[in-house]
Amino acid sequence: MDLDLIRRLSIPAETKVVLCVLDGLGGLAGPRGRTELESANIRHLDRLAREGAVGLTIPVAPGVTPGSGPGHMALFGLDPLVYDVGRGVLEATGIDFPLGPHDLAARANFCTVDGDGLITDRRAGRVATEITAEICAQLREIKLPGVEVFVEPVREHRFVLVLRGEGLAEELSETDPQREGVTVPPVEALAPSAQRTADLANQFVAEARKLIGGRAQANHLTLRGWAHRPDLPQLPELWKLRAAACAIYPMYRGLARLVGMDTLDAGTNLESQFAALKQHWNDYDFFFVHYKYTDSAGEDGDFDRKVRAIEDFDACLPALLDLRPDVLLVGGDHSTPAVLASHSWHPVPVLMSGRTVRADAQHRFNETECAEGGLGIFPAKELLPQAFAHAGRLTKYGA
Amino acid sequence: MDLDLIRRLSIPAETKVVLCVLDGLGGLAGPRGRTELESANIRHLDRLAREGAVGLTIPVAPGVTPGSGPGHMALFGLDPLVYDVGRGVLEATGIDFPLGPHDLAARANFCTVDGDGLITDRRAGRVATEITAEICAQLREIKLPGVEVFVEPVREHRFVLVLRGEGLAEELSETDPQREGVTVPPVEALAPSAQRTADLANQFVAEARKLIGGRAQANHLTLRGWAHRPDLPQLPELWKLRAAACAIYPMYRGLARLVGMDTLDAGTNLESQFAALKQHWNDYDFFFVHYKYTDSAGEDGDFDRKVRAIEDFDACLPALLDLRPDVLLVGGDHSTPAVLASHSWHPVPVLMSGRTVRADAQHRFNETECAEGGLGIFPAKELLPQAFAHAGRLTKYGA
Numbered sequence: 001m002d003l004d005l006i007r008r009l010s011i012p013a014e015t016k017v018v019l020c021v022l023d024g025l026g027g028l029a030g031p032r033g034r035t036e037l038e039s040a041n042i043r044h045l046d047r048l049a050r051e052g053a054v055g056l057t058i059p060v061a062p063g064v065t066p067g068s069g070p071g072h073m074a075l076f077g078l079d080p081l082v083y084d085v086g087r088g089v090l091e092a093t094g095i096d097f098p099l100g101p102h103d104l105a106a107r108a109n110f111c112t113v114d115g116d117g118l119i120t121d122r123r124a125g126r127v128a129t130e131i132t133a134e135i136c137a138q139l140r141e142i143k144l145p146g147v148e149v150f151v152e153p154v155r156e157h158r159f160v161l162v163l164r165g166e167g168l169a170e171e172l173s174e175t176d177p178q179r180e181g182v183t184v185p186p187v188e189a190l191a192p193s194a195q196r197t198a199d200l201a202n203q204f205v206a207e208a209r210k211l212i213g214g215r216a217q218a219n220h221l222t223l224r225g226w227a228h229r230p231d232l233p234q235l236p237e238l239w240k241l242r243a244a245a246c247a248i249y250p251m252y253r254g255l256a257r258l259v260g261m262d263t264l265d266a267g268t269n270l271e272s273q274f275a276a277l278k279q280h281w282n283d284y285d286f287f288f289v290h291y292k293y294t295d296s297a298g299e300d301g302d303f304d305r306k307v308r309a310i311e312d313f314d315a316c317l318p319a320l321l322d323l324r325p326d327v328l329l330v331g332g333d334h335s336t337p338a339v340l341a342s343h344s345w346h347p348v349p350v351l352m353s354g355r356t357v358r359a360d361a362q363h364r365f366n367e368t369e370c371a372e373g374g375l376g377i378f379p380a381k382e383l384l385p386q387a388f389a390h391a392g393r394l395t396k397y398g399a
Numbered sequence: 400m401d402l403d404l405i406r407r408l409s410i411p412a413e414t415k416v417v418l419c420v421l422d423g424l425g426g427l428a429g430p431r432g433r434t435e436l437e438s439a440n441i442r443h444l445d446r447l448a449r450e451g452a453v454g455l456t457i458p459v460a461p462g463v464t465p466g467s468g469p470g471h472m473a474l475f476g477l478d479p480l481v482y483d484v485g486r487g488v489l490e491a492t493g494i495d496f497p498l499g500p501h502d503l504a505a506r507a508n509f510c511t512v513d514g515d516g517l518i519t520d521r522r523a524g525r526v527a528t529e530i531t532a533e534i535c536a537q538l539r540e541i542k543l544p545g546v547e548v549f550v551e552p553v554r555e556h557r558f559v560l561v562l563r564g565e566g567l568a569e570e571l572s573e574t575d576p577q578r579e580g581v582t583v584p585p586v587e588a589l590a591p592s593a594q595r596t597a598d599l600a601n602q603f604v605a606e607a608r609k610l611i612g613g614r615a616q617a618n619h620l621t622l623r624g625w626a627h628r629p630d631l632p633q634l635p636e637l638w639k640l641r642a643a644a645c646a647i648y649p650m651y652r653g654l655a656r657l658v659g660m661d662t663l664d665a666g667t668n669l670e671s672q673f674a675a676l677k678q679h680w681n682d683y684d685f686f687f688v689h690y691k692y693t694d695s696a697g698e699d700g701d702f703d704r705k706v707r708a709i710e711d712f713d714a715c716l717p718a719l720l721d722l723r724p725d726v727l728l729v730g731g732d733h734s735t736p737a738v739l740a741s742h743s744w745h746p747v748p749v750l751m752s753g754r755t756v757r758a759d760a761q762h763r764f765n766e767t768e769c770a771e772g773g774l775g776i777f778p779a780k781e782l783l784p785q786a787f788a789h790a791g792r793l794t795k796y797g798a
Contacts (some may be wrong), residue, residue: 358745359428360771374767376770394462
């Protein structure tokens with residue numbers, strides 16, 4: 001749905017809509033011939049499927065495996081092919097770094113080079129996160145003309161570089177050569193307007209080398225994924241509502257903030273997440289709840305752990321159902337089949353529950369039944385408009 | 400399907416295609432847990448569903464509730480987000496007013512103001528239609544420079560104002576303040592090019608006040624929904640065929656005329672509508688039959704009456720089947736679930752019957768089976784091209 005049409009048709013209401021994202025929810029048949037969802041004992045989700053409608057969402061496009069950014073943009077109702085969240089931004093977001101409108105972020109890695117400047121280890125031996133934090137603290141001393149410099153550790157050899165200042169450009173080359181035995185190339189401007197930014201980046205690297213070049217390990221760095229904070233449509237403005245994210249992992253809080261959601265103190269597990277919803281139930285109209293463990297188990301190729309993660313979610317669901325949301329969505333940002341041990345392009349099971357949702361013939365929440373569900377197989381970005389329609393938040397088009 | 404592609408691929412043929420629109424056909428489960436269609440005894444429609452294919456149409460976009468205009472544009476194969484029929488045009492169309500290319504139409508209401516010009520009743524006490532007709536006759540005396548003026552009663556306090564002349568603009572403000580105790584504002588030009596039209600409109604209102612200002616009731620008027628007759632693609636030209644509408648209610652005849660259909664004398668019920676089809680069977684290639692009572696019952700929240708309206712349609716169907724159309728479509732312009740007593744955003748059941756239609760596994764014509772039907776869940780504008788393909792009216796694309 002066109003965003004201008006949403007702006008035109010959306011109306012305020014008293015209703016509550018909850019979107020639960022089970023990260024990497026979709027699966028594939030495992031050793032016993034059933035998918036993770038088909039193997040799980042999920043009586044609450046099955047009941048919602050029986051009373052409501054199910055379907056499959058296509059996050060980006062048929063055949064396309066989404067990263068977390070595009071997968072979530074689609075569930076937030078935004079076309080992930082239009083609204084792109086750069087990797088540097090995602091990395092900064094993932095450590096809760098408060099990116100401003102003039103910030104340029106890059107994913108950075110410490111690496112190790114030899115006396116000739118040739119890379120001997122692209123990941124600096126996966127140096128300990130604490131060491132990376134210490135080196136980052138050193139690098140924060142670097143002064144660049146006209147910009148503020150932020151250097152923030154992520155994990156192991158990974159860190160984030162943020163340059164803050166007017167007129168910075170993201171059209172910059174990446175400096176990780178993706179192999180060893182070669183030198184780290186300089187940052188190059190990919191557009192004439194990016195020359196100053198490239199110079200600043202190279203100056204940062206040169207200063208950094210003065211500070212850490214003497215180290216045996218982690219004595220150099222590479223820079224990738226240069227990106228500005230994207231100027232994304234804001235859900236509160238689009239839909240005339242108050243939106244809150246309840247996510248444990250910072251990347252998902254960050255993605256939610258990028259589209260205008262407030263973030264709640266989610267605690268450390270689903271119980272505390274649903275408790276936070278209860279506490280703030282009257283403060284917001286739309287809640288996004290993120291659940292990570294389906295994806296982590298899938299990424300680890302651990303079929304049974306993914307099944308258990310799904311069952312754990314199901315077991316916690318009554319606390320959410322007690323709040324009586326007007327419309328409840330349960331879906332995923334992408335599939336992460338345990339048998340593939342990675343994100344995949346498979347459409348993702350989704351269910352919609354609410355008073356005006358037209359029940360379909362499906363009785364269980366899994367890939368096979370969702371493929372025949374009343375919601376159809378449809379672009380994920382079309383999910384939220386339907387939910388808000390069921391919540392009485394979209395008025396009629398035309399006379 | 401892109402209209403240029405239709406123009407390129409469409410070919411004449413001897414076949415007959417009939418589109419039956421059961422207004423507001425789609426429903427929701429009522430008190431007994433079944434939808435209106437699921438509750439109805441419809442052996443002819445069920446047989447067609449068994450022999451043919453069913454599906455669900457999305458009139459405008461997922462989650463969007465269509466008005467009658469957009470709902471029909473989509474069934475006529477036109478994107479309702481591109482081809483917009485303004486409210487003034489729809490109102491004029493609804494009283495069979497023959498809008499010309501230079502006509503600017505507005506929905507008008509008589510209202511009552513007090514001695515200070517403050518609105519005391521926005522609907523003038525829902526003044527009787529006969530009185531409105533009399534006042535309209537008075538207002539027809541008004542002369543405006545360079546334009547012809549038409550003032551036509553609709554019902555109760557509602558009437559239509561049409562200004563006919565070159566260079567009129569529709570970028571005009573609406574003058575119904577939507578509340579009482581305030582004055583009726585003047586028409587304002589929303590674009591510089593609309594200033595002359597705004598002046599003419601205000602001159603009309605001033606002249607009208609001289610004529611009716613002395614009345615106790617219905618002594619002023621408000622104007623809304625300014626619109627030109629849209630320049631819509633014409634089905635006969637697009638599809639190389641002769642098209643006729645067989646509708647009892649003027650609004651639907653008007654919508655059909657806007658896309659180039661002739662209108663038949665439809666009489667007052669389905670029997671006379673199908674008799675008209677029989678009479679003109681050799682004169683046209685495509686027939687649009689409109690059936691209103693499913694929607695009126697739904698709008699009234701009368702579940703059982705909607706069920707009966709569906710059954711009545713089914714009972715009349717043999718008269719149409721006797722004509723042996725090559726392709727028969729039965730669908731709706733939108734859903735009007737009786738439990739909601741209003742138009743809704745839910746996808747609409749549709750069935751397609753014809754010699755080359757690939758039968759699906761569905762055996763009944765209702766929401767649940769249509770959700771799993773062979774036609775899928777698809778934009779309503781894609782229905783007609785498929786029907787014309789089955790009618791041998793689309794040639795091959797590419798070698």
